[in-house]
Amino acid sequence: MTVRIVVLAKQVPDPETPPSQFKIDESTNKVIPPNGVPPVVNGFDLNAVEAAMRIRDSGADVEITVLSAGSHFVMDAMKKPLAMGADRLVLVDDTGLDEIDSAATVKVLAAAIKKDGPYDLVLGGRQASDWDQAHVTLGLAEILELPLVSLVQKLELKNDSVLLQRVIPDGYQEITAPIPSVITITNEIGEPRYPNLRGIMQASRKKPEFFSLADLGLSLSDLTPKLVLKKLYVPESNKQVELIVGEDEADSGKKLALRLREEKLI
Amino acid sequence: MTSVLLIAERDVLGEISQSTLQLISAANELDDPQLTVAIAGSAPESATSLAIGKLVTLPAISDDEVGIYDQITADVAALVTSTNPDIVILSKSDFGTVVGSRVAFRLDLALASDCIAISNSGGMVNVTRPVYGGSALAEFEFASSPAVVTLRPGAYEPNVDAGSPSIEAFESVVAVNKAASVTGTVAQASEGVRLEDASFVISGGRGLGGAEPFSVLADLANALGGAVGASRAACDAGWIDHSHQVGLTGKSVSPDVYMAVGISGASQHMAGCSSSRVIVAINKDGDSNIFKEARFGVVGDWEKVLPSFLATVRELRA
Numbered sequence: 001m002t003v004r005i006v007v008l009a010k011q012v013p014d015p016e017t018p019p020s021q022f023k024i025d026e027s028t029n030k031v032i033p034p035n036g037v038p039p040v041v042n043g044f045d046l047n048a049v050e051a052a053m054r055i056r057d058s059g060a061d062v063e064i065t066v067l068s069a070g071s072h073f074v075m076d077a078m079k080k081p082l083a084m085g086a087d088r089l090v091l092v093d094d095t096g097l098d099e100i101d102s103a104a105t106v107k108v109l110a111a112a113i114k115k116d117g118p119y120d121l122v123l124g125g126r127q128a129s130d131w132d133q134a135h136v137t138l139g140l141a142e143i144l145e146l147p148l149v150s151l152v153q154k155l156e157l158k159n160d161s162v163l164l165q166r167v168i169p170d171g172y173q174e175i176t177a178p179i180p181s182v183i184t185i186t187n188e189i190g191e192p193r194y195p196n197l198r199g200i201m202q203a204s205r206k207k208p209e210f211f212s213l214a215d216l217g218l219s220l221s222d223l224t225p226k227l228v229l230k231k232l233y234v235p236e237s238n239k240q241v242e243l244i245v246g247e248d249e250a251d252s253g254k255k256l257a258l259r260l261r262e263e264k265l266i
Numbered sequence: 267m268t269s270v271l272l273i274a275e276r277d278v279l280g281e282i283s284q285s286t287l288q289l290i291s292a293a294n295e296l297d298d299p300q301l302t303v304a305i306a307g308s309a310p311e312s313a314t315s316l317a318i319g320k321l322v323t324l325p326a327i328s329d330d331e332v333g334i335y336d337q338i339t340a341d342v343a344a345l346v347t348s349t350n351p352d353i354v355i356l357s358k359s360d361f362g363t364v365v366g367s368r369v370a371f372r373l374d375l376a377l378a379s380d381c382i383a384i385s386n387s388g389g390m391v392n393v394t395r396p397v398y399g400g401s402a403l404a405e406f407e408f409a410s411s412p413a414v415v416t417l418r419p420g421a422y423e424p425n426v427d428a429g430s431p432s433i434e435a436f437e438s439v440v441a442v443n444k445a446a447s448v449t450g451t452v453a454q455a456s457e458g459v460r461l462e463d464a465s466f467v468i469s470g471g472r473g474l475g476g477a478e479p480f481s482v483l484a485d486l487a488n489a490l491g492g493a494v495g496a497s498r499a500a501c502d503a504g505w506i507d508h509s510h511q512v513g514l515t516g517k518s519v520s521p522d523v524y525m526a527v528g529i530s531g532a533s534q535h536m537a538g539c540s541s542s543r544v545i546v547a548i549n550k551d552g553d554s555n556i557f558k559e560a561r562f563g564v565v566g567d568w569e570k571v572l573p574s575f576l577a578t579v580r581e582l583r584a
């Protein structure tokens with residue numbers, strides 16, 4: 001029997017964008033996309049794709065669907081999970097989705113999952129690197145009324161359940177969850193695999209499947225934000241560093257210790 | 267009047283955590299606040315003398331619930347429904363993130379996580395939260411009530427006032443079907459002072475180049491009674507366990523001195539240490555961002571700077 005896995009993946013501005021290129025248009029409260037830095041799939045979501053691929057590597061018969069809600073999708077970015085080995089890419093594409101909050105995102109993703117499902121596992125990232133909220137996947141478990149396990153660094157299918165390792169501040173827990181469940185994946189699972197040539201070729205031939213909001217029985221009026229963005233800005237830093245310069249690097253180290261002592265810091 | 271429900275957490279000794287005391291400080295800045303603290307399990311000594319109006323005890327969290335938090339989520343949701351506070355505040359910890367999100371979505375409430383400031387006036391609740399890894403700040407207004415907020419540790423000072431709250435037990439009424447179960451816990455015990463509690467933290471990054479140099483950091487931490495932290499890059503490389511990671515998706519620390527060695531100072535790293543009293547940087551690249559965040563710095567190779575720093579520290583403390 002085929003195990004159907006859906007991986008939630010969000011397109012985000014590249015978090016490695018140098019701070020000097022990170023700009024905000026304060027009249028629209030939007031990030032100005034930096035020239036020549038294309039968006040990427042959120043890092044933790046690629047970790048989730050990797051998690052799904054490892055289930056396949058273990059010998060299970062799996063179908064991996066990548067699901068994203070947004071607009072202005074850049075296919076070079078969004079097809080990376082396909083190049084890693086995912087089977088399908090499903091995009092809910094509507095410019096109205098630019099303005100929504102996470103409560104509305106959960107509504108859209110839940111509707112898409114109900115339409116395209118049922119799935120045996122819903123995998124998401126631990127957080128999206130744009131708004132850093134870390135609650136869309138958790139909220140989805142509530143709305144779908146499915147069991148939730150967050151911050152998973154290892155997973156393995158066993159009969160009708162899934163064995164998980166969940167990262168806690170000082171170690172990890174071993175958890176058994178039923179199928180279906182909602183699981184958030186963290187970077188501790190390990191680097192997402194690099195697409196190989198065959199994967200890239202296959203991905204280039206695959207066409208994404210599109211859903212409109214209407215296909216999901218939703219309209220923008222169902223998606224008014226509960227949390228309204230009032231202001232977005234780059235904080236000013238007025239910190240001044242005092243550089244300690246010795247005769248050589250070793251001397252600088254010594255002088256640093258003396259200076260910290262003078263300030264009664266050590 | 268603003269009615270505020272704070273969901274408490276415990277420290278390793280079972281007493282009220284420092285992060286919970288920070289929630290009280292945040293709530294005290296609201297308009298005419300009426301504070302209720304809810305805590306799972308019987309009230310510890312430190313809870314019964316908090317400077318709040320009411321203390322509510324919830325059923326204890328059993329060990330095999332931790333991480334899944336089905337029962338406590340149901341209990342907090344029931345408490346929110348029955349008391350209808352204006353604002354519910356939790357810490358942005360593992361517990362607060364899971365329970366806060368689940369309660370908010372279960373009750374269809376608006377949620378803002380990892381906030382560094384909260385205020386209200388004229389019935390409107392506003393929060394500020396870092397976004398884009400900390401490259402930007404965003405101010406939000408809640409369009410509905412109750413507002414659910416998780417607060418970044420270190421954003422407020424702990425409240426140390428004493429009071430005598432009334433104490434009430436909240437009976438768990440909602441039955442929970444255990445969906446997933448915890449079958450074991452593997453602790454990655456680190457020796458010495460806990461990273462979160464240390465007054466001196468020395469962290470290493472990709473610039474250290476391997477696992478071996480972390481022993482030099484450990485020597486320094488030992489000499490100063492501190493703890494060792496790391497950047498995500500160092501943890502991902504396998505040089506040190508992830509339990510040492512400081513940052514947005516790691517631990518939040520606010521020591522007197524935070525020393526960053528071979529760390530570039532990405533906003534996501536700074537998110538975990540920017541409330542430190544003083545940041546000290548050692549980095550061979552004078553242009554790296556860490557020097558925009560640090561109070562003291564040495565531009566140089568850690569392999570040359572650190573040994574003499576350590577030797578001088580030892581002399582000074584001898």
Ligand SMILES: Cc1cc2nc3c(=O)[nH]c(=O)nc-3n(C[C@H](O)[C@H](O)[C@H](O)COP(=O)(O)OP(=O)(O)OC[C@H]3O[C@@H](n4cnc5c(N)ncnc54)[C@H](O)[C@@H]3O)c2cc1C
Nearest residue numbers: 471472473497498499513514515516528530535550551568
């Ligand atoms: C959503 C999200 C969450 C994240 N969460 C975290 C988090 O919680 N914590 C975290 O740390 N990161 C986090 N990151 C990653 C973060 O963006 C950076 O990639 C990471 O912090 C970089 O680590 P680093 O400074 O060690 O490495 P680099 O950025 O590679 O910096 C290495 C530094 O070492 C210096 N160096 C090299 N050799 C030497 C030498 N011999 N002597 C002295 N200096 C030397 C270099 O000049 C350089 O500045 C997150 C990223 C995302 C997208």
Ligand SMILES: Nc1ncnc2c1ncn2[C@@H]1O[C@H](COP(=O)(O)O)[C@@H](O)[C@H]1O
Nearest residue numbers: 008009069124125127128133134135136
């Ligand atoms: N618009 C979206 N489309 C698909 N998945 C999403 C979207 N927004 C969030 N997610 C998923 O939810 C996780 C947490 O996102 P967030 O709560 O925004 O930090 C991400 O890592 C994704 O897996």
